[in-house]
Amino acid sequence: MKKKGDTNLLGSNTVEVIIAAIGILLIIIALYLAYKRVTLDIDEENAKTLINNLQKKIELIPLNEKSEIILQGFDYVQGPWLIYGWPESSPDRPNKCYFNSCLCICRYEEKKPSEQCQSQGFCRKVPQNELVVSGYFDSNRVVRSRSAANDYSRIEDFVDNGDRIQITRNLIKVEIIKSNNQLRITQILQEEKEVDSPNNLLNLGQTLVFSGYRITLSKMSDNRITLYFPDISKSITFEKSEIVRIDFNGDKKTDIVIEPEFANFNDKSVFFRLKNYDSSESPPNNLVTENAP
Amino acid sequence: MKKGELTSFQIVSLVILIISFLVLLGFLFLPDLIGQSEEEVCRISILERATLPKVAQGFAPIKCRTEKICFSLNGEDCLSMRGEEVRKINLPKDFSGAANSIEKITAEEMYDCWSITGKGRLNLFSGDKDANVAGNIFTSATTVREAHAKCIICSRLALSETVKATPQIKNQIDLYDYLKTEKVPGTADTFLETFTDKQVQSYPNEFLTEIGKTGNRKTSDGQVAIIFSQILIDRTEASEAGLDTGITAGLMVGGAILGTTGIVSLPTTGVISSVVALYAGVSAYFQTTTNQAAAATYCGRFAGAQGDEAQYGCSVVTTVDYNDINTINELCQGGIEGII
Numbered sequence: 001m002k003k004k005g006d007t008n009l010l011g012s013n014t015v016e017v018i019i020a021a022i023g024i025l026l027i028i029i030a031l032y033l034a035y036k037r038v039t040l041d042i043d044e045e046n047a048k049t050l051i052n053n054l055q056k057k058i059e060l061i062p063l064n065e066k067s068e069i070i071l072q073g074f075d076y077v078q079g080p081w082l083i084y085g086w087p088e089s090s091p092d093r094p095n096k097c098y099f100n101s102c103l104c105i106c107r108y109e110e111k112k113p114s115e116q117c118q119s120q121g122f123c124r125k126v127p128q129n130e131l132v133v134s135g136y137f138d139s140n141r142v143v144r145s146r147s148a149a150n151d152y153s154r155i156e157d158f159v160d161n162g163d164r165i166q167i168t169r170n171l172i173k174v175e176i177i178k179s180n181n182q183l184r185i186t187q188i189l190q191e192e193k194e195v196d197s198p199n200n201l202l203n204l205g206q207t208l209v210f211s212g213y214r215i216t217l218s219k220m221s222d223n224r225i226t227l228y229f230p231d232i233s234k235s236i237t238f239e240k241s242e243i244v245r246i247d248f249n250g251d252k253k254t255d256i257v258i259e260p261e262f263a264n265f266n267d268k269s270v271f272f273r274l275k276n277y278d279s280s281e282s283p284p285n286n287l288v289t290e291n292a293p
Numbered sequence: 294m295k296k297g298e299l300t301s302f303q304i305v306s307l308v309i310l311i312i313s314f315l316v317l318l319g320f321l322f323l324p325d326l327i328g329q330s331e332e333e334v335c336r337i338s339i340l341e342r343a344t345l346p347k348v349a350q351g352f353a354p355i356k357c358r359t360e361k362i363c364f365s366l367n368g369e370d371c372l373s374m375r376g377e378e379v380r381k382i383n384l385p386k387d388f389s390g391a392a393n394s395i396e397k398i399t400a401e402e403m404y405d406c407w408s409i410t411g412k413g414r415l416n417l418f419s420g421d422k423d424a425n426v427a428g429n430i431f432t433s434a435t436t437v438r439e440a441h442a443k444c445i446i447c448s449r450l451a452l453s454e455t456v457k458a459t460p461q462i463k464n465q466i467d468l469y470d471y472l473k474t475e476k477v478p479g480t481a482d483t484f485l486e487t488f489t490d491k492q493v494q495s496y497p498n499e500f501l502t503e504i505g506k507t508g509n510r511k512t513s514d515g516q517v518a519i520i521f522s523q524i525l526i527d528r529t530e531a532s533e534a535g536l537d538t539g540i541t542a543g544l545m546v547g548g549a550i551l552g553t554t555g556i557v558s559l560p561t562t563g564v565i566s567s568v569v570a571l572y573a574g575v576s577a578y579f580q581t582t583t584n585q586a587a588a589a590t591y592c593g594r595f596a597g598a599q600g601d602e603a604q605y606g607c608s609v610v611t612t613v614d615y616n617d618i619n620t621i622n623e624l625c626q627g628g629i630e631g632i633i
Contacts, residue, residue, distance in 0.1 A: 015303050019310065026314040033318070042632065049633040057377025068619055072446065075628035077354065116404040169628030171618040175493075 043107070046074040047081050048122050050167070051105040058176055058183065064251075066177045068188065073168045083165040084113050085126075085133030085185065091120055094118040100125035101183070104131070105167070113164070130182040132233045135165035164248045186230050202272055210274045215258070217270065220226050225270060227258065240270070328354045328538070331358050331604040335631075338410055343415035347601050350419060356630040357409070359446045359518075359561050362402070364395055365453035374451050375614075384456065392465035395579075399450060399482050399612065400471050403589065406447035407488070410521045413542070413591030413608030416601075418523050418627065430561045442524040442571065444625035449615055451516040452579060468578065468585040469496065469504060472544070488589040489543045492553040500551045509547035510584040511577035513614035522624055523608040524568055529593075531605030532564040540593030545609070548573045550590055566594065568607045575624050577614040586612060 002054045035048065050071060084095030086102040091293065094117045095103045106121030117123055135257065165187045166272065177184040202208060207216040207230070219226035226237040238244055244258045259273040306482045335357035342353045361369035368383060382398060384391035456462060464610055472484040473495055483489055496504070503509060525528065531537055543552030550557040576586035588611035595604045613621055 016327075019303060019307055022307075023310045028311065030314060030317045042356065050586050053377055053633070060375045072359065072633045073630065075443070075630045076633060112479065170622045170625045171629070173618050236488070259564075 035079070038251045043074070043076045043078060044122075046076070047105045047107075047167075048072070048211075049126055051083070051103070051122050054185075055103070055172075057183075058126075061176055061178050064179050067177060068173060068175050071167075071172045071174060072172055073172055075169045076107075078107060079107050079167070081167040083109055083115070083133055083135075083185070084117060084121075085163070085169065086114070087133040088129045094121070094123055096123045097125050098183070101128055101131040103131060103185075104127065111181065114291070126183055128179070128181055128183040132182070132184045132186075133163060133165060134216075134230060134233050135163075135183070135187040184233055186233065189229075202270060211276055213246075215272075215274075220270070299488070313382055324441070326392070332346040332405075339410060339415065339417065342417050343411060343597065345366050347419050347597070350417075355417070355445060355630045356632060357445055357630075360402075361449040362398060362448060362450045363453060364391075364398075364450065366391070367453045368590075369453045369455055371397065371451035371453045371516070374449070383463070388459070388461040389465055391459075391462045392467075393471075395450075395462070395466055396468050396471035397475070399468060399519075399578075401478065402450065403555070403610055403612070404477055404484060404487065406445075406519050406521050407589045409447070410445065410523075410608070411417075411596070412595070413521075413523070413589070413610070414596050416595035416597035416604045416606075418630075419525055419595075419597070419601075419604055430543060433544035442624060442628035443524045444523075444627055444629045445521045445622075445631045446518050447521055447610070448519045449516060450519070450612075451615075456599045460547050463579060463581045466579065466581050466585060467583070468587065472587070485544065489551060490553045493543070493555075496551065497555060498548060499556050501544065501551040504584050506584075508572075509576075509586070511575075511586055511614065512580040513577050513616065514580060516615040517578060517612045518615040518621065519610065520613050520624065521608065521610050521619070522572070523606060524571070524627075525604060526565070526568065526592075528603065528605060530565075532626045534592075536605045537603070538567070540591065542591045542593070543589075545573065545588040545590040545611075546584070546586070559611065564605070565604050568592070569623065571608070572609045572611070575613050575620050576611045577617070577620075578612050588612075 050073075052138055054069075054071060057067075057069050075094060080237075082104075082105070083107060084104045085194055086097070086104075088099065088101045092112075092114045094114050095104070096104075097116060102117075102123050103126050104113075104117040104121045104123040106117040109116045109120075165172065165185070173188040175184075175186045175188055177186075181253050202215070202217040207214050209215075214230045216228040216230060217225065218228040219237070223240050227234045227244070229246065229248070236244060236246075246258065257273075257275050294596060305366075309328050316448060319601045335355070338356035342350055342355055345353050353536065361374050361377050363374055363379045364384055365371065365381055366384055368379075368385070369380065382394065384394050407413065435467065438618070452463075474483065476483050480487070483494070485493055485495075526534070526536065528537070529539065541552055541557050543550045543557060548570075572588060572590065576588050578585035578587075588609045590609045592607040593605065597604055613624065615621070
């Protein structure tokens with residue numbers, strides 16, 4: 001048996017509950033819009049401006065010329081952001097660029113860069129067939145996963161072969177070399193150190209300049225070392241027990257011999273003995289290359 | 294009344310709810326709809342940031358866009374700003390007028406930057422937003438965790454190739470004289486009086502000597518940035534340096550600050566000395582025959598949100614060689630905020 005007032009109470013409350021639900025929903029929508037507005041918008045606006053500026057500056061560089069430009073990074077709310085490049089031949093590039101080479105800026109997520117750039121990044125078509133983007137890993141700005149602060153494998157993901165540029169929170173200098181077929185964007189290291197002494201400790205991600213050429217220690221795994229040469233946008237991987245001789249411009253006069261020392265120093269740094277190649281010396285037995293990599 | 298029919302109270306509640314929602318949306322999006330000026334957007338965002346409690350500061354981004362200004366003689370571009378949205382200033386043909394125009398724009402841009410950021414007195418960068426934003430899995434080890442200065446690049450000024458190649462213009466630039474003699478538009482005070490809290494009308498000899506020192510002269514080949522930089526100082530250190538009882542404000546050249554009481558002597562040890570050293574070494578201006586680099590400085594207690602504990606630090610607005618990215622990155626180690 002229904003008690004007196006039950007029907008009215010239910011009928012009246014139903015409408016109020018609906019109004020309250022609408023109210024709460026509207027508040028949630030407003031808060032979400034406010035959050036989106038103050039956080040994501042500014043990051044995305046900055047990212048879009050950065051890639052647009054870069055594209056316009058590249059377009060204005062005459063063919064077969066080299067130019068240095070400064071990019072203003074930004075204090076991202078959610079990031080970091082990275083610049084990636086895919087040549088026309090890469091099957092992996094974002095679909096946004098159709099059949100062209102693709103230059104993108106995308107927020108880092110734990111998924112394939114091409115997928116991330118396709119869904120959330122800003123990409124620009126590049127007319128050149130070949131596109132090389134090479135950054136460096138700045139050892140003073142360690143990027144760590146908050147969930148696994150000591151997971152250094154993630155750092156190596158970033159180091160890789162330097163095929164991306166991480167947008168820092170301040171300024172970045174890049175060198176652009178443009179020809180009909182190739183566009184090369186290379187980050188210029190601010191903390192390069194010019195060395196003339198033969199023995200040098202090189203930390204993972206650091207670059208040193210020897211005889212005018214830059215050498216970056218880009219990867220270390222097991223007993224193998226990967227060196228990246230920003231001036232020629234090439235990498236070479238070799239055993240710690242091997243010696244590498246790099247001929248930077250093919251004239252056999254500016255070769256640098258790189259000989260890892262104290263190979264077991266640790267897994268984040270290695271001592272190198274650097275010297276200019278002396279043609280009167282006979283090649284060492286453990287020389288792995290004599291040509292430009 | 295029929296069963297299920299809305300009462301007048303319910304209808305009123307619903308209408309109030311919808312209107313409130315629309316008003317809230319209006320506050321969020323009205324500035325875009327009515328085309329609020331970029332300067333207003335910047336000013337409001339700075340006030341929002343400064344008045345929010347420390348924990349919420351990270352949610353209020355600074356929306357100041359870096360203005361790019363190109364000084365040219367015949368409408369030609371500034372090469373270093375190619376591809377960017379630029380405000381071009383066509384300089385008068387007479388060399389003196391052209392130099393005056395460069396001085397005027399520089400002084401006004403410095404003043405605007407100083408004024409819009411609360412004359413260095415607002416606490417803008419104390420919120421650690423990385424810790425507050427859910428889902429942000431990355432952090433940079435050196436940026437916000439430690440006491441590093443953060444910056445806003447208010448504007449960038451560049452000379453076209455023609456202006457660069459006209460020494461008759463550059464050699465007539467005298468920014469110090471302009472700051473001393475010219476009034477801030479719309480006020481009765483000169484730029485010098487404004488930067489020194491209305492107390493100083495001319496440069497004492499000691500300060501002129503400081504300006505003349507070659508070590509204090511840093512130049513730029515063609516582009517300078519007007520940068521606002523702020524660094525927080527630990528309360529104990531601020532107390533030791535006397536910042537909790539007094540302030541230091543004025544025009545800085547080298548390590549000397551021309552303040553309200555003349556040349557201010559600064560501690561030669563401790564955190565203030567390192568902050569001054571950081572700021573003193575960065576000022577640079579266009580390559581001219583004399584030193585033109587100056588900085589508006591404030592060291593003291595910041596105004597912040599009610600309820601937050603007092604914050605101390607130093608702020609500076611100065612011109613820096615934009616091509617010297619190592620210096621800028623050193624000055625702005627905590628990061629550069631604002632819109633590119």
